[in-house]
Amino acid sequence: MSTPISSELIEVAVRVKEASYVLASASGEQKKAALEAIAQSLRNHKDEIVQANYTDLERGRRSALTNTQLDRLMLDERRFAAMVSGVEEVASLADVVGEVVNGYVLPNGLKVQRVRVPLGVVAIVYENRPNVTADATALCIKSGNAVMLRGSSQAITTNVAIGEAIAVALTSVGLPGDCVRVIKDTSREGAIEFMRLNGYIDCLIPRGGPSLIAAIKENATVPYVLDGDGNCHLYVDRDCDIEMARNIAVNAKMQRPGVCNALETLLVHEEIAPKFLPFLARDLKGVEIRGDIETFNLVSDSVPATEEDYETEFLDLILAVRIVKDLDEAIAHIRRYSSGHSEAIVTNDLRAADRFKTEVDAAAVLVNASSRFVDGNQLGLGAEIGISTQKLHARGPMGLEALTSVKYVIEGDGHVRL
Amino acid sequence: MSTPISSELIEVAVRVKEASYVLASASGEQKKAALEAIAQSLRNHKDEIVQANYTDLERGRRSALTNTQLDRLMLDERRFAAMVSGVEEVASLADVVGEVVNGYVLPNGLKVQRVRVPLGVVAIVYENRPNVTADATALCIKSGNAVMLRGSSQAITTNVAIGEAIAVALTSVGLPGDCVRVIKDTSREGAIEFMRLNGYIDCLIPRGGPSLIAAIKENATVPYVLDGDGNCHLYVDRDCDIEMARNIAVNAKMQRPGVCNALETLLVHEEIAPKFLPFLARDLKGVEIRGDIETFNLVSDSVPATEEDYETEFLDLILAVRIVKDLDEAIAHIRRYSSGHSEAIVTNDLRAADRFKTEVDAAAVLVNASSRFVDGNQLGLGAEIGISTQKLHARGPMGLEALTSVKYVIEGDGHVRL
Numbered sequence: 001m002s003t004p005i006s007s008e009l010i011e012v013a014v015r016v017k018e019a020s021y022v023l024a025s026a027s028g029e030q031k032k033a034a035l036e037a038i039a040q041s042l043r044n045h046k047d048e049i050v051q052a053n054y055t056d057l058e059r060g061r062r063s064a065l066t067n068t069q070l071d072r073l074m075l076d077e078r079r080f081a082a083m084v085s086g087v088e089e090v091a092s093l094a095d096v097v098g099e100v101v102n103g104y105v106l107p108n109g110l111k112v113q114r115v116r117v118p119l120g121v122v123a124i125v126y127e128n129r130p131n132v133t134a135d136a137t138a139l140c141i142k143s144g145n146a147v148m149l150r151g152s153s154q155a156i157t158t159n160v161a162i163g164e165a166i167a168v169a170l171t172s173v174g175l176p177g178d179c180v181r182v183i184k185d186t187s188r189e190g191a192i193e194f195m196r197l198n199g200y201i202d203c204l205i206p207r208g209g210p211s212l213i214a215a216i217k218e219n220a221t222v223p224y225v226l227d228g229d230g231n232c233h234l235y236v237d238r239d240c241d242i243e244m245a246r247n248i249a250v251n252a253k254m255q256r257p258g259v260c261n262a263l264e265t266l267l268v269h270e271e272i273a274p275k276f277l278p279f280l281a282r283d284l285k286g287v288e289i290r291g292d293i294e295t296f297n298l299v300s301d302s303v304p305a306t307e308e309d310y311e312t313e314f315l316d317l318i319l320a321v322r323i324v325k326d327l328d329e330a331i332a333h334i335r336r337y338s339s340g341h342s343e344a345i346v347t348n349d350l351r352a353a354d355r356f357k358t359e360v361d362a363a364a365v366l367v368n369a370s371s372r373f374v375d376g377n378q379l380g381l382g383a384e385i386g387i388s389t390q391k392l393h394a395r396g397p398m399g400l401e402a403l404t405s406v407k408y409v410i411e412g413d414g415h416v417r418l
Numbered sequence: 419m420s421t422p423i424s425s426e427l428i429e430v431a432v433r434v435k436e437a438s439y440v441l442a443s444a445s446g447e448q449k450k451a452a453l454e455a456i457a458q459s460l461r462n463h464k465d466e467i468v469q470a471n472y473t474d475l476e477r478g479r480r481s482a483l484t485n486t487q488l489d490r491l492m493l494d495e496r497r498f499a500a501m502v503s504g505v506e507e508v509a510s511l512a513d514v515v516g517e518v519v520n521g522y523v524l525p526n527g528l529k530v531q532r533v534r535v536p537l538g539v540v541a542i543v544y545e546n547r548p549n550v551t552a553d554a555t556a557l558c559i560k561s562g563n564a565v566m567l568r569g570s571s572q573a574i575t576t577n578v579a580i581g582e583a584i585a586v587a588l589t590s591v592g593l594p595g596d597c598v599r600v601i602k603d604t605s606r607e608g609a610i611e612f613m614r615l616n617g618y619i620d621c622l623i624p625r626g627g628p629s630l631i632a633a634i635k636e637n638a639t640v641p642y643v644l645d646g647d648g649n650c651h652l653y654v655d656r657d658c659d660i661e662m663a664r665n666i667a668v669n670a671k672m673q674r675p676g677v678c679n680a681l682e683t684l685l686v687h688e689e690i691a692p693k694f695l696p697f698l699a700r701d702l703k704g705v706e707i708r709g710d711i712e713t714f715n716l717v718s719d720s721v722p723a724t725e726e727d728y729e730t731e732f733l734d735l736i737l738a739v740r741i742v743k744d745l746d747e748a749i750a751h752i753r754r755y756s757s758g759h760s761e762a763i764v765t766n767d768l769r770a771a772d773r774f775k776t777e778v779d780a781a782a783v784l785v786n787a788s789s790r791f792v793d794g795n796q797l798g799l800g801a802e803i804g805i806s807t808q809k810l811h812a813r814g815p816m817g818l819e820a821l822t823s824v825k826y827v828i829e830g831d832g833h834v835r836l
Contacts, residue, residue, distance in 0.1 A: 021753070021779075024777075024779070025777060104798070106796075110787060112797060112798075114814075117779075119809050119810075120779065120809070198635075202809050203809070203810060217639055218639070221635055221636070223809070223810045241832065244832035247832060248833075248834055250834075251834035255834075255835055335439070353829075358442075358443055359439065359442075361442070361535075361538065361825075363825065363826060364826035364827075365825065365826070366828045366829070366830070367828070367829045367830065368829065368830045368832055368833070369528060369829065369830030369833040369834075370830075370833060370835050372835040373828060373830075373833065374826065374828070378835065379524070379530060379826070379828075380522070380524060390641060391537050391620050391621070391641070391823035392537075392621060392641045392810065392811040392823070393810040393811040395823050395824055395825065395826075396532075396824075396825075397826075405809035405810070407779075407780070407781065407782070407783065407814075408781060408782035408783070408792065408797070408814045409775050409783055409785075410782060410783070410784045410785070410787055410791060410792070410797075411771075411784070411785045411786065412784070412785065412786045412787030412788075412791075413662075413786055414659065414662035414665060414666065414786055415666075415786070415787040415788060416665050416666055416668075416669035416670075416673070416788045417669055417673055417788050417790040417791055417796065
């Protein structure tokens, strides 16, 4: 269990920790200036970064990456521009550090405040997308955190080039270049060492698929926040606006099927199913419907759903369907299969809406709205480092606040305890 | 790594999870009534509980527990009364569940609220003190959480007796007895299984010493919150009220040396040390002073401090001392040795106070006040499940709020994403 940690990694970690102290005391103005300088430096170094990306793509093609993998790796003109403007958008957000979360004076005169502070050093482990290097940097710097970035070996040349452009910018505004460090060891052993850097990493955030999440759950000893899966449900209640239910189901399933807040399983009240499902099936062009026997009776080209279908986040044009006899059965199904991301109901029944909001345990519960709204930008957080399905620290879309902690500041005038 | 989990433990976990759904929807009135019934039931079952404790103490004596261990195990008249009144105090606190943390309406008309909700199932792992069984139950029930309690084998008879009194009370107010379950398997393997009950335990909270904490860091795969050590410092600045500094140092070190917010290392500005340390040493009667060479020059009966002394949470009448040349050196020392619990400064210098508050990274920073105030009751939280030195989820004294999460509740009128 006690993986020895390479002295090289420790050395980097010590430097990032030192830099984090400087950044934690930096003013909002300074952090804003740093992000603006980073955006400009990325533009100035565009040729080198694009060239580096080309090197990664070439190597990826030779090592037979799939087209999807190559697509994730590619930083084209449009994506480069989006990456740079993403940094600028984060620069313009309000500063969260220093916010007094609450404050009061105790009967003995002690003044107590809880003040929002940076976490310190944030570590990001991610897969092929090189834009994460800049996106995560922007959110971490804005929230006063130094950051260690460990991307995949496939994207290492691009990530290093982006990291160099960032370091130049940091130095130009008087901040230590070590506020942002791209980790060059991308071996599997290196990843595990990285997850066990206790005392140096204040929070680890993985951005990647199930195998990365599993590796973190098994190996990480540093604190972490998980960006979770979305096995999202929509329950269409007996008493509802059928037209609204059709629109919401179509939107949640089809508007962008490959994302975590897309609909995966539809639950329909048995009394409304005959008036609803056959019409919905026509709207869901190109979507494979996997349903129970009652669904098959209403939608003849549906296929039988297995237990596994109800457990699966398809991220594809596939929809699991189940007809339920009432709200209780819908809630029981959701409790059994939900990943705790986003769960929605369409209903006109006030009591059903109230029960659904209270009894369904998820990061977000929605009434008469598409689950596609559960996203940091849509909900007005300005930016998003991920969507948490855990209950501790941060739940739901994570913005800058999720990258902070709170400190008690207690001021007295010689107060001692009796 | 994949410890198989006993079917008996899973069966209990399933029942507690089911009960947690009932409790999560219970009203504040119902939870208050439950705690009042628990207090009454503990009184009614006092004889059985005391008898059970006698059994544990007898076995403990035979198995050669130390006097300290036996003392922790003992539930005498006074402790029994304190345990019962503790439950009543928690009953009278305000309900935290249902609080709207924030809420707003988006430009598209979607209504968004973040609402405080219970975590679900909380698990407590603790050592000999049997009063934790009732204390933790009270905090969990009040915050709407079901709870699994795993105490030590030494206290098992007492814990089971307390658990039975609690179950009777829960049933009497119409709540499932499974809201609170004392785990009877107290083997080491059982503890590890318990730490890996993913999907059943929403938050694990250890109440115990370093070996328990180490076991959790190594084995736990469920989310946890640690109640941390306190290697607390006091820095006496050049420009300060010497009388105040003496009072605060004496209070922080001597008022109750065995607790986590007691003073362990004193840092003194070199210019004030000659006017301060010799007098302080006289005040600290019975305290062994372990200092650097400069301290020895001022306090002749001090002994040399080792590196290890500066790292140690003595929890005893021992004080490490170091003379520093300025605030920077004091902050650097604290950064190196602090466990991030409570750090204090005595100063009249506004800029020094500001720098200390900003640059020292701890759950609590204090200006001109004793670190002994860093405690849930002293800070007005009403009750405390522990003091967190971690930065995620909860930091500093943890009250009822630390046992909750937040849920996004999003209400629309047929809203779909464009």
